Amino acid sequence: MSEQEIKVPDLGGADEVEIIEITVSAGDSVEEEDPILTVESDKASVELPSPAAGKITKITVKVGDKVKEGDVVGMMEAASGGADEAQADDDVPAQDETKGGSDAKTEASESSGKKSDDTESKPRKAASGGGSRKEKVQVPDMGGSENVPIIEINVKEGDEVSEDDPLVTVESDKATMEIPSPFAGKIGKLLVAEGDKISQGDDLLEMTVSDAGEKEAEAEGDDGGSEKAEAKPEPSDQSDKQQKAAAPSAADRETTVEAELPAPGTKVHAGPAVRKIARELGADLTRVKGSGPKNRILKDDVHAYVKSQLKQAQAGGEVAAGGGSGIPGIKLPDFSQFGDITREPMSRMQIATANNMSRSWLNVPHVTQFDDADITDMETFRKGQKAAGEKRGSKLTPLPFLLKACAQALAELPQFNVALDMDKKEIVRKKYIHIGIAVDTPNGLMVPVIRNVDQKGLWELADEAMELAGKARDKKLKPNEMQGACFSITSLGGIGGTAFTPIVNAPEVAILGLSKAAMKPVWDGSQFQPRLMLPLSLSYDHRAVNGADAARFTARLSELLGDIRHLLL
Ligand code: CAO
Secondary structure, three states: OEEEEEEOOOOOOOOOEEEEEEOOOOOOEEOOOOEEEEEEOOOOEEEEEOOOOEEEEEEOOOOOOEEOOOOEEEEEEEOOOHHHHHHHHHHOOHHHHHHOHHHOOOOOOHHHHHHHHHHOOOOOOOOOOOOOEEEEEEOOOOOOOOOEEEEEEOOOOOOEEOOOOEEEEEEOOOOEEEEEOOOOEEEEEEOOOOOOEEOOOOEEEEEEEOHHHHHHHHHHOOOOOOOOEEOOOEOOOHHHHHOOOOOOOHHHHHHHOOOOOOOOOOOOOEOHHHHHHHHHHOOOHHHOOOOOHHHOEOHHHHHHHHHHHHHHHHOOOOOOOOOOOOOOOOOOOOHHHOOOOOOOOOOHHHHHHHHHHHHHHHHOOEEEEEEEEEOHHHHHHHHHOHHHHHHHOOOOOHHHHHHHHHHHHHHHOHHHOEEEEOOOOEEEEOOOOOEEEOEEEOOEEEOOEEOOHHHOOHHHHHHHHHHHHHHHHOOOOOHHHHOOOOEEEEEOOOOOOOOOOOOOOOOOOEEEEEOOOEEEEEEOOOOEEEEEEEEEEEEEEOOOOOHHHHHHHHHHHHHHHHOHHHHHO
């Protein structure tokens, strides 16, 4: 191995460019052509590749430094063989390098900058005295790059564009750039499509150039040297001019990736290596907040974004103030302007509950089916068990009856005892009946699970519900006592209310809410009878359960509770 300098190669005539990202550090092993750093001029961003395979020993520049051709940016130990090649590369005259097409190290439009003064035409002057005329816009010099694929077409036929509006975005393996309109006018026929590979001189599209556009072009000056208009490559983010907001610091990056998302459709400003990483990681760059100059997206931004997404997924799809799932977050005002306030941290359970509720609410298309069950006879029976309960040290509330009735309805309507695996596009059918019961505790809502409800008697269910509710209130529940439910019951009957819309405890597909039973006049066919009616509110995941089945479920519950002898059948 021999140590060699890493120098800035020919920049296609650009005088000085700013380093906006350094992609390697001392000690890193690199392959030949691996990006070392990214520079940006006023026309394009370009990655400077390693001249050889080897190990970086020193980087002598920092982000923000201005460099020009020949400047040393670092040192490296080239792997045997590579050094000579690299040296040979260094010796190649700069002009040859840009002409060298695929071997050119700075293949981006940087090179088009100065070179274009000589070879690239600017919009020509108006050929006629007034009105409008047709122009064919051609691909300008792209710094020697040939056959560069179009990754985006930014206009469509009929669009009105101003001079410099981006027409198409191209991406070589080293740079991304936009080809701006050389005129103001109306887009005519598009002569290229996304994915097409284009080279200098290729026809891009036709335009009808307006007078205003011509005047602008004239005002800018014209060398008059070309019959056809060539656009001039521009930096990859046309929205730079509009993006005035200061870029966040690296420390802020992780928290801001979700907080201030670019508006949908905003063009992203990122180099090819960043785009490549984003493609590999499946990151949507329009969701990533750039922290580089002019809001440019850096590799770290992509990594921070992916990290935050993973964290969010692990936290159970947390929907923070910044808004997950692409939904704008809720902005809080300064409440103290309205009166005195205090603040206190949320408990872990409150955070978990908030996340679970948001996750279910956002993922599950909810519908709630309401019904009333006549529990007059059930209550007579239940109350008749009071003495027996006292003897056993138990208490029979309506809940065990509801547990039993739900277990039977789940067995009879098994579409309620499923989970949807949308990744695999499969329905998971459960052969067991475990039911969660929502318990109100001073620390928040907890949902312990009673297992094999179908196999247990009313007293056993009453005891177990009481024991689990007690454990929940005393914070004694074990994790496995809160897992595995197929369905949940949430009872507000001891408190009040006539109906509510519970949130499905996903991945379960239904939850039954109980409100306070009340005496109501019920028409028996010849007269009104006072009956004790229990309001049922069944919320369900409409992806798994249809409305008719939901109505069948509550109707069956009403039937079972209306005559509890059915529970024995
Ligand atoms: N209608 C009328 N009275 C009812 C009733 C109903 N639907 N359900 C219960 N009651 C009565 C009980 O019979 C009991 O009265 P008595 O003492 O006279 O017999 C009283 O209300 C209190 O019952 P309970 O709440 O102690 O017992 P439970 O078995 O009905 O409920 C439990 C147990 C753990 C579910 C309940 O205590 C609880 O925590 N409920 C709140 C659940 C909750 O917060 N859900 C909301 C989730 S979404 O935010």
